[in-house]
Amino acid sequence: MHKSKIKYNINTLKIGLKEIFSLQPWLIPCALIDAVFKSMAPFINIYMSAKIIDELIGAKNLDKLKFLVVVTISLNLAVHLISAALDHLVTMLRNITMQNQKMKLNEKIVNMNYEQVENPEIHLLRTKIAESENMNGGGISALIEYLADLEKGFFTVVVSIYLVINLFKSEAILDSYLSIINSNIISYGFLILVIVCIGLSLKMQTKSNTLFFNSFSKVMDINRVFGYYFGQILDYNVGKEIRLCNQKEILIKENKDFTQGTQKLFNDLGYKDAKYRGFDGLITSLVSGTIYVFVGLKAIVGAISIGSVVQYTGSISQFMEGSKRFLTSVNAIINNNKYLQLYIDFLNIEDYKYKGTIPVEKRDDDEYEIEFRNVSFKYPGTDIYALKNISIKLDIGERLAIVGMNGSGKTTFIKLLARLYEPNEGEILLNGIDIRKYDYEEYLGLFSIVFQDFKLFSFSLGQNVTASVSFDEENVKEVLSKVGLDKRLSTMINGVQTSLYKEFDEEGVEISGGEAQKIALARALHRNAPIIILDEPTSALDPIAEFEIYTKFNDVVGTKTAFYISHRLSSCRFCDEIAVFDRGRIVQKGKHDELLKNEGGKYYELWQAQAKYYNSEVSA
Incomplete structure (x- = not known):
């Protein structure tokens, strides 16, 4: 592996460890202690069984046998109880860690600039983080597992070497042709065989793991699509449409086609995984047989006791398993770094919005003057202007209606006013000062806004x-x-x-859609900000119902400044002034009666086009 790659993997691992520690400082220490106790369990039985067998074949001292049995049972019970307690503790700490991680990600999103929240690339990054963890394919959750496996493997290797080292020092008591088993060549050959088999087994597991990691992005896509269909069918909010519009047929058909399309991928993965694991099983079986032959011959020539056969065969098997676990964990941690990097990249997304420092003047009279001065804006990733050369001064205390067809720039205008986005050109002023210079949180406190896509929880x-x-x-x-x-x-x-x-x-x-809209309006009133903006929150209602709600809301607003945004002209006739938007520009501005007199204007065109929906109002 290239030095820069090694350095990258080490640095990424360090960041991952620091992140886990910051989320829950006790998780790693407890997980490591838990790994030690879980690794101890098989060695207790291996070592104590050897002692008991030797005593049964040898002196047959009943008191000593009782003592050995009691020690074996006691050690097993103690390790089991401690391990169970630690396992429960680690599970609890891990759940806390993952909850803290979710909270950290959510806090990152909440504190993120709005234009970043709407960025599709950031959406995709967040989705990949969630999917990698949900499928245990990578990230913080997987790193915790791999670290525990790494220590289990390391501890198992160390203890097994300690318990088996005397096997190669023992010498034959009987003089026969089988005494060749004590030859250094045989011993070294056996060690080399074990190491080679471990290497081959590790290579097979590495290929299997690499196959999984390389296919993981495809599996994530499949899981996302499957989750969509599964979630749509179970979501009670869409149950009505599925039944009344007979959508169950298309859902079932699409799901069936999707399932058939993904079957080949999973079959291929299963075949290759079975091939690698089968070869690994063959190697393990061959080396296990060799171990029994080597240790058995040692016992036949009297180099070791019968009980030691259990100790050495068991310890060598544990050595092989521990070595594979250790090396596989190292490989998994390296593969996991690319998923861990997703999490790191997400947390490192910079907040580039200038928050400002000037405090917003607190005025009892709510006299705030807002001015758009040659403001132009286009959304990231597009060359089309959503707003172009907007200049308008908003008189505080009046009712301003902003009207126009869908896509004319009305909502974009409000997003810029609320600093959800920044203008590409021009400036927005509050009392003659660029709004970017004001303290961001204080500035937002001036507004109560209800967007058309408002959310109730x-x-x-x-x-x-x-x-x-x-x-x-x-x-x-x-x-x-x-x-x-x-x-x-x-x-x-x-x-x-x-x-x-x-x-x-x-x-x-x-609650009904109309009730939800009223609750959203109540939230705007409760905020008690000096400027209230309604961005078509009642667009689902008919024009007359919308007009009634706007009129009633206008009565309770009192002396506050209110902006009413709608593509329905009838709903905003009561306003002091109307600004007409068309293709990102303000094409007209004035009162309803004045604008209606200009038969060549956009307002008159829109009014006539919509008149059939409110003929009774037109005649009035």
């Missing part, structure tokens, strides 16, 4: 509204009443402590 209703573990129940009830959810709340047995959905609580309630 399987927590209690109160926790969903407040985004907090503990909350003031009366305050939650008040904001729920403001958004019109008080009647639904009165039907919930546990009130605001009622869990949403049933993932974690069998008594959880299923």
